[in-house]
Each structure stands twice: as C-alpha cells, then as structure tokens.
Amino acid sequence: MMGNLEGGRVPAAVKTAPAWRHALYEVASLLTFPQRPDHYVEWLFPLYSTTEVRARVEAVRRETENITTLVLRPNSLWRGHRAGQWVALSVEVNGVWLTRCFSISSAPSRLDGLLEVTIKAVPSGRVTPRLVLGATPGMLVRLSQAQGTFVLSEPTPAKLLFVSAGSGITPIMSMLRSKPACPDIRILHFARSASDVPFAAELQKIGGRPGNQVQLVFGDSALDGSLLADLVPDFASRETYVCGPAGLLAATQSALAAVAASSRFHAESFALEAKESTTTGTVTFQRSNRTVEGAHTILAMAEQAELKPQSGCRAGLCHSCTRRKVSGATRDVRTGEVSAEGGVLLQLCVSQPVGPVVIDL
Numbered sequence: 001m002m003g004n005l006e007g008g009r010v011p012a013a014v015k016t017a018p019a020w021r022h023a024l025y026e027v028a029s030l031l032t033f034p035q036r037p038d039h040y041v042e043w044l045f046p047l048y049s050t051t052e053v054r055a056r057v058e059a060v061r062r063e064t065e066n067i068t069t070l071v072l073r074p075n076s077l078w079r080g081h082r083a084g085q086w087v088a089l090s091v092e093v094n095g096v097w098l099t100r101c102f103s104i105s106s107a108p109s110r111l112d113g114l115l116e117v118t119i120k121a122v123p124s125g126r127v128t129p130r131l132v133l134g135a136t137p138g139m140l141v142r143l144s145q146a147q148g149t150f151v152l153s154e155p156t157p158a159k160l161l162f163v164s165a166g167s168g169i170t171p172i173m174s175m176l177r178s179k180p181a182c183p184d185i186r187i188l189h190f191a192r193s194a195s196d197v198p199f200a201a202e203l204q205k206i207g208g209r210p211g212n213q214v215q216l217v218f219g220d221s222a223l224d225g226s227l228l229a230d231l232v233p234d235f236a237s238r239e240t241y242v243c244g245p246a247g248l249l250a251a252t253q254s255a256l257a258a259v260a261a262s263s264r265f266h267a268e269s270f271a272l273e274a275k276e277s278t279t280t281g282t283v284t285f286q287r288s289n290r291t292v293e294g295a296h297t298i299l300a301m302a303e304q305a306e307l308k309p310q311s312g313c314r315a316g317l318c319h320s321c322t323r324r325k326v327s328g329a330t331r332d333v334r335t336g337e338v339s340a341e342g343g344v345l346l347q348l349c350v351s352q353p354v355g356p357v358v359i360d361l
C-alpha cells in the first residue's frame, strides 16, 4: 500500500478543513488506533490520497516487441495535461519507489478520464523493463502533475511538421491525437525497422487523410538539411516540432536556421545535453559521512558512494533530485555556469563539483 502520510499525523487537507471535519477525523483516529483512518481508506480505495496523484493501470497494450502503452486511471487530484507534456511516474521496483519521466501519448480531451504513456524498455534500465514487460492491469503507480513546455502553439499553426525518432514519437502522438481534424501535417519518423514503429496503423491512418503525409525512414539514415528538403520540400514554412536524440534535434535546428526559420523550431530531448568540461571536485555527503572525488554529476557521484538519493529524469527537469548545497562551487552541466553560493537548493543530476563541495545528503 502506498503511504503518503506520516504515521499519527493529521493530513494537511484535514487540518485546513472545517473544524467539524477535523473533529470527525480525531474520532475516527480513536476508532482505528493504532492505524490512521487513512490506512483503512487506502486499503479499501487504493487510488485515494489527499496529497498525491495515484493511478491504476487499467490496460496494457503492446505496441512493438519492446514498447508498451500503459492505460492509466488517475485519482481525482489529476489536473489534466496539454498535448506534448510529460509526467514523472513512480513505480515500486523490488520494494523501492523509483521515478522516471514519460510523455503522455494520449489526447488531453478524452472523455473517459484515462491517460496513456508509451514506454520503451531500456535494456539495462532499472524501471522501464519492469513497466514494459511486467506491468499488469491493477498495478498502482504515482504520478506528478503534467509538466513541460513542448506543446503546440495557440492557435494551431496552419502547416505543421513533426520529426521524431524512437520513443520521441510519444508526445507527438498526443499532439496528433489532440488535433484529429488538422490538415496539412507532415510527419517524419526515424526507426530501425518497420517492426520498431509504435502506433504504425494509426500513423498510416493519419497520413491517409487529405493534406497529410507520413514518411517512415528505416535504417541508419541520419537527418540533415538536404534529406529534410528532399522529404519535405516546403519545410521552411512549417511550424516544426522535434523529439528524439540530440543529433536529430541539432540537424533539424540547423536546417531551419539555414532558411531563416529558427523561430519555427520547437524541440524536446529525453536525455541530458551536457556541455563538455574537464572540471573535477570532491563531494562530501554530510549526513552519510561519505566523500567522493570525480568529474561526474553529483547524482552519479552519490550513486558511486552507494547512496540512493531520489532521482527521476536525470536531465534537470523533474526536480526530484533536489538537495541543499551546504557549501562549495558547482557547475551546471547544461549551461557551464558556475555558482559558489552555499545554502541553496541544487539539482544533483545537472550539477558537477568545482573543487570541494558539501551536500546535505
């Protein structure tokens, strides 16, 4: 059972409720002692929570050999999403709750209140194999609210181009599903082979609508300006949304820049893009009394010291790895900026030590 409230404490939602509700909770606490009333409510209604979004897996749909869609029913705390956004999803793996980020692949406008995430198994990953190969209906997960700025501009542009590779198709699928009547869409998707393409039948259907075109590129072809111009001759006039590896984003961005259309470029990458550096340092994890020397992110160095700080996206997006920096200089691996300020909150996954650093962990 997922316990989100500390034992014996009155939940915040009850504390701020009218006095009669507080009194009722106190009476219920006497009746259910030594457990909290929430213990029994959660047992009866596993999705119940006053503080966190929980969701039940309603269905599991295999898309390809290593890609699975989970259909989720969130509890009433879920505030919905915009097409293109992602959630931090936590799942219990061997008794430990681990968090990873996944784009929502379903449209926001679903009337059944369900949402979908489509997950590719990373062969040596700790979480995705569990979700892709081991998820079954009834399984419970925790969700953040939807996050991210990779969303369609409003009003919807008249001419759209979507470029994706691998699981980068997932936020784009949500966008496509949210605009079923939108004409004049070009979709370029890169995959190893036909059997690696999720949503293949649906993409074919979207491509068959008047004004639209879907092109699947198989093998090792890398996108560049001339391939883009061959496949989508009028790409310069299209609002362009790209999701995939860094190389795909960079190639599309420079193709648009070359035709003075940089403002039409919108992108999301699932992995951290770090600037190269030769910086090294020593991190002391104060509470755990461990010190590690190295040239990695502080999150990786904590893991090297066999500590298990919370983490999710490992890309500076979800904030689950945030800890207090007591002292020392750190470098943001995304921007290269160095900050020597102590007593501040720090995202461990995107921070590297510059000299000696002390972290409250």
Ligand SMILES: Cc1cc2nc3c(=O)[nH]c(=O)nc-3n(C[C@H](O)[C@H](O)[C@H](O)COP(=O)(O)OP(=O)(O)OC[C@H]3O[C@@H](n4cnc5c(N)ncnc54)[C@H](O)[C@@H]3O)c2cc1C
Pocket: 086, 100, 101, 102, 103, 104, 118, 119, 120, 121, 122, 124, 125, 126, 127, 128, 129, 167, 170, 171, 269, 270, 271, 300, 303, 312, 313, 315, 317
């Ligand atoms: C905003 C966002 C949206 C995303 N949307 C999707 C989506 O819709 N669908 C999807 O499939 N994926 C998506 N991803 C990617 C997804 O979150 C990752 O595939 C997932 O985090 C991998 O989790 P894992 O636990 O399986 O792998 P992890 O255990 O986190 O490992 C990932 C990789 O890192 C390596 N690794 C792990 N720990 C270490 C270590 N200590 N030292 C060295 N190497 C290590 C592993 O070998 C593996 O190759 C998204 C990511 C982000 C940031």
Ligand code: FES
Pocket: 310, 311, 312, 313, 314, 315, 316, 317, 318, 319, 320, 321, 322, 347, 348, 349, 350
């Ligand atoms: S793990 Fe998501 S911000 Fe660090």
